[in-house]
Amino acid sequence: MHVDRTTTRPHGRRWLGGALALAVGSGIVLVGGAGTAQAADVNVARNAGFENGLANWACSTGSGAAVSSPVRTGTGALRAAPAGLGNAKCVQTVTVKPNSTYTLSAWVQGGYAYLGASGTGTGTGSVSTWSPDSPSWKQLTTTFTTGASTTSVEIYTHGWYGTSPYLVDDVSVFGPDGGGVPDPDPVVPTTPAGLAAGGTTSSSVDLSWGAVSGATSYKVYRDGASPQTVSGTSATITGLAADTAYQFQVSAVNSAGESAKSAAVTARTAKNQTGPGPAVPKHAVTGYWQNFDNGAAKQKLRDVQAAYDIIAVSFADSTATPGQIVFNLDPAVGYSSVAEFKSDVAAKKAAGKSVIISVGGEKGNVTINSDASATAFANSTYALMQEYGFNGVDIDLEHGINSTYLTKALRQLSAKAGSGMVLTMAPQTIDMQNTGTEYFKTALAVKDILTVINTQYYNSGSMLGCDGKVYSQGSVDFLTALACIQIQGGLDPSQVGLGVPASTRGAGSGYVSPQIVNNALDCLTKLANCGNFKPAQAWPSLRGAMTWSTNWDATAGNAWSNAVGPHVHGLP
Structure with a gap:
């Protein structure tokens, strides 16, 4: 080119x-x-x-x-x-x-x-x-x-x-002015109309209003003070007290000045509620549960093996509205009703498991590239959490992400769901090769609310490790040297997990035996059982491992979870 x-x-x-x-x-x-x-x-x-x-x-x-x-x-x-x-x-x-x-x-x-x-x-x-x-x-x-x-x-x-x-x-x-007819000088914009309050949580209120011609930004006032400047025509006001009424107004701004404040609307935050579910253990095993039939063993959620601490329901579906997601229970799974599925979610949570909704996958995609789509994602994901009892969300987008707006979406969702929200990601290896990628930038931008990134160490071929050397897919060195990149790039070891297929049929390439996974976990946490690459230090707080999928694991007689599950739970 x-x-x-x-x-x-x-x-x-x-x-x-x-x-x-x-x-x-x-x-x-x-x-x-x-x-x-x-x-x-x-x-x-x-x-x-x-x-x-x-x-x-x-x-x-x-x-x-x-x-x-x-x-x-x-x-x-x-x-x-x-x-x-x-x-x-x-x-x-x-x-x-x-x-x-x-x-x-x-x-x-x-x-x-x-x-x-x-x-x-x-x-x-x-x-x-x-x-x-x-x-x-x-x-x-x-x-x-x-x-x-x-x-x-x-x-x-x-x-x-x-x-x-x-x-x-x-x-x-x-x-210099060439004598043409320039654009007119800006005038102070008119007052915004249509201010309305939307969804609320115990600490936030969603607001929206009509666009004003010539406005370059807007100021949102809470009880007549504390203006918050936003670029779009919606905002989520956070940091509010539970079960409290607030009054909001909005004004339009450009280089000529600020409009008068709009008519006020009043919104009351929700009452405090209990947390969304159990805490994720220090060392955790993540498994994707298939909401479709692709030849793997069909499972109801209650059948998911006990070794899995985080169960990612795969997948949500996108709608015609950018950023918005829904969940459609596939009849092929065998549930008689949505209520039966919800009951299984509640039972898994009662057993100490986290059940989250996964977004993306090989064929799925959700477009989050604007303030409106970020808000649509946060609102719709939170609605699914409330309806089904999901503990959080997994980001498994494989067709490109926009770190600016995905970060906004996840922060809005976190403000709604609270500190107990489970947030996981499953990027491909290429997405975590350096801190300049959109996935890595997103991970660092939400580091304070991120539970774990389980990079997919498969379907990728040879890749660079943190020491600049090339390692072949499927080896202990491949898993350890690539995981090292994320920790050196700024993630906490507790936010790093190893994602691998559960069987030879679970992915096109990159299957490794459970023993190689366990060796890599030992190398990263204890500097034991390493290959040619050995990290400069041990990271005993490494989170654990992930597999695609609980269904393929069941197809192979639970060989993966029976071997890797106890090993993860026995890490230092």
């Missing part, structure tokens, strides 16, 4: 005639000692924040659209999707002044994104800069100088062939 890596250092304030030129409302400032007038820099781009759809912009056929989420500021942003031989190019012609320098800037997110200008009249006639995939908003900036007779320049954005859609917001082309 050929890419233009041109970068230039952006400039901000410009020194004119020996004095600093400052933009003022009149567009004129006085600089220098003689009182000569110079026009202040203006943004010559129109509809720069896409608040008016695609007005003033032209995108290649069908590739661009204005969206309301995610946005960086205001209520709009550009989403453009490359397809086939197209790179989703969107352009605008701006009016400029000859022999002048302009700073071109925009905020981007998503797939590969390019920002540039053509027809500048100097040099090659074009400049550009770009960014690879970015899960959060990132600013691109470059500069260009116009030629002696240049009065208009085309600015553009585009993606790259066959890559993910990209988003753009807050475009600016700052420089």
